[in-house]
Amino acid sequence: MKIQQLQMLDALADTGSLQGAADQLHRTQAAVSMALKKLEEQAGFPLFDRSGYRLVLTPRGEQFLRQAREVLRQQQRLQSLTQQLQTGAEPQLRVSYDHTCSPSLLFNAMRQVQESFPATELLLSGESQLKSLRAIREGEADLALCPWLPVFRQHGDFETRLVRPFELFVVMSPRLAERFGGVPTHRSELLEMPMLMPQDQDVGINMDRMMRMPGQQRIRVNDSIAQRELLLADMGWGIIPGDLVGDALARGDLVRIEIPGFINQVHLEIHLVRSAERIAGPAASLIWRTFDG
Structure with missing residues (x-):
C-alpha cells in the first residue's frame, strides 16, 4: 500500500x-x-x-x-x-540541573526552544552533587545548571555562563516557630529545635563548618528538594538555596530566620555549563545565548 x-x-x-x-x-x-x-x-x-x-x-x-x-x-x-x-536541530536536547538549583531558571529558554525547534525533544534531569558536570564531561548531557566554583574545571574542559548568584537562606515553617515560641532571634534558640541538613552536596560547602553549631538533633537528606519538603512539613529548620523556597516564602509557608553573623558568607554562583570539546546544536545554542550577559 x-x-x-x-x-x-x-x-x-x-x-x-x-x-x-x-x-x-x-x-x-x-x-x-x-x-x-x-x-x-x-x-x-x-x-x-x-x-x-x-x-x-x-x-x-x-x-x-x-x-x-x-x-x-x-x-x-x-x-x-x-x-x-x-535544519540541523537536535532530535533530543539533554539538560541536567543540580538539585540545589531551581529548574525554573531554564523555563524561559526552554519555551524559546519549543517555539523555534518544535521537533526537538527536551529531556530535563535532576542530579545531586557533581553528577551534572560529570554528565557534561561524559557526553550524557548537553547543558547543565549547577553551582559553580573555578576548582570544578579540574573535572573537565567546560565553558560556563553566569545565570545568577547562589544564595542560601535560613528558614523554618511558621507552625514550627509557633511551637517554640516564635521565630528565633539568637543562635542559641536554634539548639532546641531539630535541624534539617542536606548531606554533602559536593559544591564547595561544608555546612558544619559554616554554621559552627554544636551537636543537636539533625535530619540529613540527600538533596535539597527533600529538604524543602521536610521544612514545609514542620520537621525542623534549615539552610537551603533561596531559589528553591522563594515561592514558599512569598506564600508565608516558610519564614526566614535572620540572625546577624550566624553563618559564614557563601560566595557561589549558578552557572550554565557545556563541554568545550563538542559543538553545540542550534537548540542548545539558543539556551546558551539566553544567558549572554
Whole structure:
C-alpha cells in the first residue's frame, strides 16, 4: 500500500466523489479510480459499495479509513520532523540541573526552544552533587545548571555562563516557630529545635563548618528538594538555596530566620555549563545565548 493510495481514499471520503477526489489531488478521475481498485485488491476485501450511483464505504471500508487517516497524520508528522532535522536541530536536547538549583531558571529558554525547534525533544534531569558536570564531561548531557566554583574545571574542559548568584537562606515553617515560641532571634534558640541538613552536596560547602553549631538533633537528606519538603512539613529548620523556597516564602509557608553573623558568607554562583570539546546544536545554542550577559 502506498501513501498516495491512502491520500486518494481520504480525498474520496472527504469530497464524496471520484471527480472531487481527482480535483483535490490534481489527478485524473481514471487515475484515482484505478488506484482505489488496486488498494482494494491489496486489502483483500471491498472498501466500497458500488451498488448505487455513488461509491459508499463498506463497514470494513470505514474502519480501514480511520486507520488510513492515522497513517496519513503520522506521515505528516514525519515530514515535519524531517524538515526540522534538515535544519540541523537536535532530535533530543539533554539538560541536567543540580538539585540545589531551581529548574525554573531554564523555563524561559526552554519555551524559546519549543517555539523555534518544535521537533526537538527536551529531556530535563535532576542530579545531586557533581553528577551534572560529570554528565557534561561524559557526553550524557548537553547543558547543565549547577553551582559553580573555578576548582570544578579540574573535572573537565567546560565553558560556563553566569545565570545568577547562589544564595542560601535560613528558614523554618511558621507552625514550627509557633511551637517554640516564635521565630528565633539568637543562635542559641536554634539548639532546641531539630535541624534539617542536606548531606554533602559536593559544591564547595561544608555546612558544619559554616554554621559552627554544636551537636543537636539533625535530619540529613540527600538533596535539597527533600529538604524543602521536610521544612514545609514542620520537621525542623534549615539552610537551603533561596531559589528553591522563594515561592514558599512569598506564600508565608516558610519564614526566614535572620540572625546577624550566624553563618559564614557563601560566595557561589549558578552557572550554565557545556563541554568545550563538542559543538553545540542550534537548540542548545539558543539556551546558551539566553544567558549572554
